[in-house]
Amino acid sequence: MYLFKQITREIVRNKIFVFLLFLLSAFTSFMYFFVQFSIDGNMKMLKSLSVLSENQLLYQKALNSNVILSKNFLIVLIGLTSFVFAMFFYRFYKSNGKQIGCLRALGYKNRVLRSYFVSFTAILSLVGGLFGFVFGYFASDILINANKQSYNLAGLIKNIDLSSIIIGLLAPIVIFCIVTFFSYGFVGRMEVGNLLSGVNNKYGFSGILKFVNSFVKILPVKDKFPYRIAFRKPIAVLLIITAVMGFTVMFIMGYSLNRSSQKVFLSQTVGHRYMFDTHFTEFKIKDEEKDNSIYYLISDVVVKSQNGTEVEQQIIGIEQNDKILALQDRKGKLLNGIKKDKVYISPALNELYGFNIGDKIILTFSEKNYPVIIENIAINAKSKSIYISKEKLAEILNLPANVYNGILSIEEVLSDEGITTTYEQKIANLERDSVSNRNSAVINQIIGFIVGSILLYLALLINFQENKRDILILHLMGYKPKAIGTLLIDIYRPIIGMTFLLTLMPSIMIAQSVQKTLSIQTGDYMPFQISYLFIFVIFILLNMLYSLVKITFSREIKSIIKRENITHYTNTN
Secondary structure, three states: OHHHHHHHHHHHOOHHHHHHHHHHHHHHHHHHHHHHOOOHHHHHHHHHOOOOOHHHHHHHHHHHHHHHHHHHHHHHHHHHHHHHHHHHHHHHHHHOHHHHHHHHHOOOOHHHHHHHHHHHHHHHHHHHHHHHHHHHHHHHHHHHHHHHHHHOOOOOOOOOOHHHHHHHHHHHHHHHHHHHHHHOHHHHOOOHHHHHHOHHHHHHHHHHHHHHHHHHHOOOOOOOHHHHHHHOOHHHHHHHHHHHHHHHHHHHHHHHHHHHHHHHHHHOOOOEOOOEEEEEEEEEEOOOOOOOEEEEEEEEEEEEOOOOOEEEEEEEEEOOEOOOEOOEOOOOOEOOOOOOOEEEEOHHHHHHHOOOOOOEEEEEEOOEEEEEEEEEEOOOOOOOEEEEEHHHHHHHOOOOOOEEEEEEEOOOOOOOOEEEEEHHHHHHHHHHHHHHHHHHHHHHHHHHHHHHHHHHHHHHHHHHHOOHHHHHHHHHOOOOHHHHHHHHHHOHHHHHHHHHHHHHHHHHHHHHHHHHHHHHHHOOOOOOOOOHHHHHHHHHHHHHHHHHHHHHHHHHHHHHHHHOOHHHHHHHO
């Protein structure tokens, strides 16, 4: 009972930190269930149907992509929240080492103390997870209604599987508890005498001061005193780095996903001048040449690179007719007719799997291999397709040269045997695909803003709480509240700016790598996009976010000075 009261009282003194941990736990759960409630029930419903309509097939594909996205979001948020839990306990053990030493001197074992902190984490993350579960349930209506409109479907339901509950609710709790378990090692390995004397803490603090002093000396600034104050709080600086990188990565990914949907849309329309795409289930014999159409052969193929990478694609054998289909290279120049042993590939094969111009690749049809050379990259190639001359594909498939199973045409092909996709249907399908990317973009930006805000607030909170005594001392020395804010709070603005510049390239590389992984996992090509203007926008948003957080602490400085209760803050440390 004494143990419970003593440690609980110390933890509650960090009520803002604890509340933000609760928010992160709730947000981690919320973002997962927000997406998952719109998936599970509808996925079961689609699987129970014997035949799916075109819209239902597209919706099923979108749901499969959302499953991957929701799990990736969960992994990212669990990682960030685990990091904050570790930082919280590191700081707690550092500032309460003597109290823990006293408890151990009274006979409390490490396993008892560790069990308390693990139990605290379990209860906090469970309550947060339940809040996220409930709010995710209600918020999932947004995605369900958007899918109803995008795919023109009725009867979509909201449901959740037990396995999803275990993944979204129990998995984060277990991981947070594991982090807490190992975090206790900060004090668990220390002798009681060292904890009571604080020798290890002082030694570490002295080492930090030496490092900070050496680092600040190389900074090209005149007044280095505020930097010495800021950098002696390594946790605050580490949180700022994490906050800035997390914020930047998420916003870059959000921008890229939004822009990539537009790029994919353009790539499937520019140069595609036909109005009808008619596909036949059986091969047909071409009886006449038509100037307003292209006869093509299409087949499934496995493409293998020189390094062993294998990708399933469709191979399209076409005849050149720029009035119907004008393939273009990266510079927008028209590509000439395809030579017999050459192929044109899509940008997805190049960017996601490393296929390059000039590479020798293997086309596999029914376990038979055919070597060809990549002649160029067609930026407006059909999704998941490569192009070859119709004559060469007919030869590979052991078919007559005048055989076809598809027609691209300006005028509609009247046939009871073919399945025709009109230009309007094609545009509608592309717009549906872009909706999913735009939703993902919004989710990324929400995650970036909320997580970035919380981490940045925590960084300033740590600095602020550990400098309350300094604030009053500076006030007694004659410093005005504005000058005190400049020394203790304002210094983090240039630190955020430096962090943003130093971590910008790593953030871009991380965002690009994550988006590439998502493209491979979901099977949807999402080309990475970035612009200098948007990078500037991220920098402005970071500064706006900092300004909002700063207002809170600036008011608190004035409040502390107004109370002038230096005895209280001296005794509590």
